[in-house]
Amino acid sequence: MKVKAFWRIRYQVDVRARQFSVLTDEPVGFSGDDTGMMPTELFLSSIASCFCMALIYAAGKRQIEVEDMEVEVEGEKDLKNFRFTKLIVRVIRTVPSLTLEGLIEDARKYCFVSRTILDGCPIEYEVV
Template identity: 35%
Template sequence: MNEEVKVSIEGIPYQVSIAARDHRWLADEPAEVSGGDTGPTPGELLLSSLGSCTAITLTMYAARKKWPVEKIDVELRFDSDAKPDPKTTVIECLVHITGDLDETQRKRLMEIAHACPVHKVLTNPIIINTKAD
């Protein structure tokens, strides 16, 4: 992965500008924590990365297999009630696949869902080298 994202905050409390390639969007915090609610929270962005990668990976796989997938919906949330300990994060990921698929095909697609690149990143050890400029 050679993706690069740049994030900047200036002037408006908690609102960040995000840039990747030629794309620009905002992240913010909800009003109840003094944000402006002008964009998704950082946690929502993380969940959206996993959900979109899962949906894209499943779509690509189904197309390659010529399986009749009509639609894929992915619902994600952090589940703090299921945390086995304070250092563990639990993400609930519910995948809805619409299409005339048999049980074997559906089972295989769920295996593939766990193989999307973002899922692999999030379930393997991560090293973050944070430095000051």
């Protein structure tokens, strides 16, 4: 799996994966033009979308029919140290509580993004 990022102007970056692209930027208050989501918002989006898919996958494995699913992720930022200090995943209740608790437990195993964050993953930097 691979994505590429292409700088455009100021803080605008076009990120591409397969046939898709997303424009990222920073808000005006951070020297950007506010033309797209911030990379930190995409990071939270990756957690939210992957966990939502993991919940749907877990429901399918348990043969539970889901009509609606909503996941919200909030991150507390430490601007001085350029990192998140806390991530909160909220699953908006759309199925009975007991069922949802089991689905969340299963989804924690199936969510590729949150597992990578929790388990850690080395990053290598290369110049090509």
